[in-house]
Amino acid sequence: MRFVADLHIHSKYSRACSRDCDLEHLTWWARRKGISLVGTGDFTHPAWYDHLTENLVEASPGLFRLRADLDRDIDRRLPPSLATTPVRFMLSVEISTIYKRGDRTRKVHHLVYMPDLQSAARFNARLAKIGNIGSDGRPILGLDSRDLLEITLECGGYLVPAHVWTPWFAVLGSKSGFDAIDDCYVDLASHIFAVETGLSSDPAMNWRVSGLDKYRLVSNSDAHSPPALGREATVFDTDLDYYSVRRALETGDGFAGSLEFFPEEGKYHVDGHRKCGVRMEPRETLAHNGICPECRKPLTVGVLSRVEELADRESGSPPAAAAGFTSLVPLPEIVGEIVGTGPKSKKVQTEIDRLTSALGPELVILQDVPVDDIAAHSTLLGEAVARLRRGEVVRDSGYDGEYGVIRVFEPGELERRRSAFSLFDYAAPVKSTVERPRPVAVEPVTPAPVAPVVVTGSLLDGLDPEQRAAAEVDGGPLLIIAGPGTGKTRTLTHRIADLVTSRGVPASECLAITFTRRAAEEMAERLAVLTPGVRDLTIATFHSLGVLILREHHSSVGLSASFGVADPDRQVEVALSVVADAKEARALVVSGDERYKKALRALDLVDFEDLISLPLALLEDSPDLVAAYRSRWRWVSVDEYQDVDEQQYRLLRLLTPPDGNLTAIGDPDQAIYRFRGADVGFFLRFREDFPAARTVHLTRNYRSSAAVVTGALEVIAPSSLVPGRELRPMVDHGSAPIGVHHASSEAAEAAFVARTIEQVLGGASFHAFDSGRVASDGTQGLGFSDFAVLCRTDRQSRALVDALTQSGLPFQKRSHDRLADRPGVARIANDLKYASGDTVLERVRAVAGDDHTAYELLKPLAATCDTDFERFHTALALGVEVDTWDPRADRISLLTLHASKGLEFPVVFIVGCADGLLPMRWPGTDDEEAVDEERRLLFVGMTRAQRHLYLSHTTGRPRSPFLNALKAYDQIGDAQPRRKRKGTQLSLL
DNA sequence: GTGACGTGCTTTTTT
DNA sequence: AGCACGTCAC
Structure with missing residues (x-):
């Protein structure tokens, strides 16, 4: 039999999805649309899985239908014209994998299908070990796509890459995908036999890429609410069971093509800048070198450009074995255009109620019902459907997150026709549609030749005026007050490099x-490059x-x-040779006891x-020695001068005369x-210690957004040690305000952090992508x-x-490592840094007993390595490649x-912003x-953030008084009032 | 193994 | 201050 399938939908347990996404609503809407096979979506979600097991019964091999009692209820609520469509469900889920491959962060969405509940349960159990499948219906896993496919195959299912052209979440996406399906699934790629083209592309676009010829091109709605069901869909002509559907996808036999949006309707079809009103076809974009002629920033590149990039044939005819497709405009959109309202309006719904009860399901009306029969209900709709079937539609392409618009009637045409015909049974008010900025037509221009970068002038040319002023100072004491993100190290290294290469200072005199x-190490590396x-x-x-x-x-x-x-x-060992007690020994060490020092x-x-x-x-005892060192190092710089202690300060004073060439930099x-x-205090009295000192302020911040800079300044102001403190944001890092979150408990606060990270990385940013926000908030492409x-x-x-x-x-604790606290392993951790790999491996084996345990023991230790040198040795000790397992590669810190x-x-979170903790x-x-x-500590923390800063605290402690200084922030969510436990009373004081 | 009691306590670099 | 951890006794 011939039937329509929509195998990519979501349940109410997925983010940004309607609460109506349950089996009953889905069944009702599937009948109204004329869809016989619907994916369950989200079967990995525990609550949804339970809902499925309770409300579905097997109807044919591998497919399910709603329990009989529920099914009857739905029958009663539908007109007889719609009751004929059987609705079957196939177990489906969309999985998002995020991982690093080839030095790039990959984010790929996949559709996974299972033939029975047992297989689904097995699959769920496997995934539950890898990540949290309970947090969202569309789970995000730190898992290579190839490994996801392997698990799918082992559990008896099949996998279809989802909306393959979507820039940020797809296998062929320009931002975080691959150039070929095979590159993503590597050795298992032969198990992929179908790909989902997504809303922004249709089969004709895909036919231009010969590498896709071997795949069945399927389409689905990716519905987030039941009415969106079937806006795209796949047509089969085979038996209505799981195995027949799968076979049709594998072989093409029984695969009857797809129902498609006009791809121009997609939000990222062509290229452009929404804010600038600039819209371009791919070749125009090329001619402009991808740069917006209005704002000079890179254009948001759409799906058409990406197809162009991978295409190896001109557009034209389908490859031999390809099935066809039909381009449709959803019925509510057409009716909305006619009645002059949006597609979701009550008026449209009522009209479609009438149409479907008379003529059958929506998809049947659009495709099969004779135009005359439709015209009998509405002349305009009859005309509209006739034009649609002939492909005569007006297309206004979507770009940069803006939906494209497909209209059936020319501008003004409806108004003229409305005066002649009555529309349905009521007169439609002619409502002016909201004007959006019309894209500016941009003439293609010949790309200008790129001017070669000419290296001239001094090393200091690359510095900003303040940095340069500091670097240029000749001799004498110099204090550089360098705010966070102002290029402290850059200034210092350029100054030293310039002294040595242009001002005749011998390198040996520089310390x-x-x-x-x-x-x-960082300074050495940067100086090595400059000199x-x-x-x-x-x-x-x-x-x-x-x-x-x-x-x-x-x-x-x-x-x-x-x-x-x-x-x-x-140290403790030595102290123990003097006293017997461990506690006493530690005291000796701390106090620097004479007995211990002697030992x-x-x-x-x-x-x-x-x-x-x-x-x-x-x-201090030898003026000769002082003189000798002073003449050896005539040029001394000290980084982070605000952190010197008294002994270091005294040593420094001896190394440099009061009028010496000492540069101190810090904040x-x-x-x-x-x-x-x-x-x-030593920093603050620099000018008294070195009366000839010059002072330079670095106030241009190149790190953080304006909101972060402003907030940090407000926080530090009450006790700033820099009079008239200035910090000016120099880079555009978006306009996200500082977020403040009040959680009900430490666990809830941590959950807020995890949830927000997931959202920014995948889940909600998919939603953000849907609503076109991704490009503006700057969170795309994060790892x-x-x-x-x-x-x-x-x-x-x-x-x-x-x-x-x-x-x-995946995360990494960068300071303390609990494992390292264990005796033995702590020693090994230290050895990892300085001993040879062989020695380390031997010693770890001795402690661990076997290679496997040794590896497990060492793996977390490697995460604590701070330098490539250490990682190299760790890897050497493990006998593995540095690149393939380096756990620092992509982890939350x-x-x-x-x-x-x-x-x-x-993105920075600061948790525990509470009085008593901070x-x-x-x-x-x-x-x-x-x-x-x-307070300074909070200032340091806040100024780590480039784009997004979240400050959180929990019920139980008052909010940190430091936050009171913040003038503007975004209060995110809020804690439920904490429930009083039985028998406890909250004190009023 | 577990309950009672006592102790000590942030942040962290440095070969 | 409250809490986590260690130690001792049973």
Whole structure:
């Protein structure tokens, strides 16, 4: 038999879908449309799966129908003309996979079909291990598409790539897809036999790509509400059972083509800019080099361009084996055009009620009912359907998220005809349709030749005026107050590079000091690029500088030339040789007790503290030594100067005379290490210490959106250490306001984070894509590594770990690693960084017992590696390729606020914005300085965000007082009032 | 194995 | 402060 199938729909459990998406409504609407086979959608969702098992019964092999009692109810609510269509359901689900392949983030949607409930249950169980299938009817999994296909096949189902041309979510999509189906499913690609063309393309477009010839081109509605059912559909001429349908798709035998939208109606058919009113055909876009002639930004490229890109034939005839297709305009749209209202209006619904009870289902009216019979009800509709069947429609292509418009009548024609004929039984008011900006016609232009980039002038040409002013300062003390995201490292490296390459300063006289290895490595790398061939720069951390000085003068402090540095474990070990008790030993270490230090020296060891204090003592005792180092390093720079502690400061003062060439760079409002001895006071008194000092402010922020910059400034203002603090946003990162969320519990707060990430990555951004918002909010094309979740204490991360794990979102804790706390493994983790791979592997095997356990033990450790060097060694130890398993590749970062310093992310969440946590308070202390530092901590956290910043807090603690300074933000959702537990009373005080 | 009790407590780099 | 964790006794 010949029947119409719509095998891509969603249930009420999918985001942005109507609450009416249940089996009864779907059945009712399928009958009205004339669709015999409907996908269940969402069978992976536990609640929907239960709904399916309770309300469906098997009707034919592999297909289901509504339970008899429910079916009868629907019969009663439909006119006899519609009761004849049988409605069968096939188990279907759309799955979104997000993963990294070939250095690009891939987001691909797939349709999966199963022949029976047992197979579906098996499939669900497999997926549940990989991700959270309960959070949405369209689950998002961090899974390679090929692996999803493998699971599907193993469970007995088949897979059809969904709406293959959609830019952001499809196998052939321009943004996150592939250039060929085979590239996506690799070795299993031969198991793909059909592809869904989607609303924005029709088979004729697909015929231009010969690589698609071997696939059946199916169409479905992707309905988010029952009335959208069958707006596109597939036609079969075979038995109405699962196996016949599958066979028809596999072989083409029994496959009778598809019912299509006019592709011009799709929202991303051609290219353009909605805001600028610019719409272009692909070749016009090419002629403009993809740039909008109005705003000079890249145009949003549509499906037609993507097809053009992959096409290897001119448009024209279908390939030999291809089935045909029929282009339709949904009946409600045609009737809406005639009566002058939208397609969903009550008027249209009533009219279609009348038409369908007289003439049969909508699809039958559009395709098969004789025009004269239709004209008997409405002359205009008869004329409209006749034109539609001849393909005589007016097409206004969609672009940049704007729906295209397909009209049957010419402008003004309806008005003329209305005066002559009565329309249906009532007179239609002529309502002016809402005007939207007409696209500007753009003449194709010849692409201008691209001017070659000419390298001239000084290294400093690439700096902005403030950066340049700082970099250009010749000699003498220089203080650079560099706000977040203002190009601190860039300024410093350019300054040093310019001194060495253009101003005759010997590289050997330059010393740059940082606090962390990471910062030192970054500076070294960037200087290597700016000063090719220069080798004598000294770039050191304070501690490595200490080692350098001690190696040169070891005998003065009673060490051998090959003295060692004790790590914390060794420190305790040494202290234990002096006292018996572990607790006491730790106290010795902390206090730097003389007995402990003596024992260290006896072993030819120093500890980290000694690396500063011993060189300091050496220099304080020896003016000669001071003079020697001052003449050796005439040019000294210190990064993050607000973080120096007293000893480091004293050492620095000895290394540089008061009028010396010392450049200190930093931001006192980012001083967050007071607890470990840092004193921002040294930064603040730089001009007293170095009276000749010049000061330069860097205020141009190249990192964050205006909303983030403004909010961060408001938060820091009450206690800013930079008088008249300025920070100016320089890049357009969209206009998303800062989001503030109040959750009912820590778990709910974590769930909010996970949910929001899912939404931005896939689920709701699909919705956003539907409504054309993606391009403007800048969240397209994000991967997991573009998200960071920041918290005050490590303990808060627990709820986040749980929620992210639950949702199947890959993440990485960048600071503490719990595994590393285990003795033995901690040692190995350390060895991973410095020992050879072979040694490491041996030692891990010894601890783990077998290779598999060793691998499992090492895998999470690798996530803590900070540098490529470490990752290389870790990979070496595991005997695997770095690129194929590197877990840092694409993960959400879970960080403390402290650890976030110096980093940046497109999307940042700061959880626990509550009084008591931020600022952190604990009893007995009431330190105003400490509160100010907590405020700076929030400032640091907020300024990590590039585009989106979310601040959240939970019921139970008052909201952080720091947020009171925020003038504008978006309150997102809100907590349900917390239920009082029985027997507990909420205190009023 | 488990209940009672006591203790200690943020943030973190440095070879 | 409250909470998590360790230790001891049973």
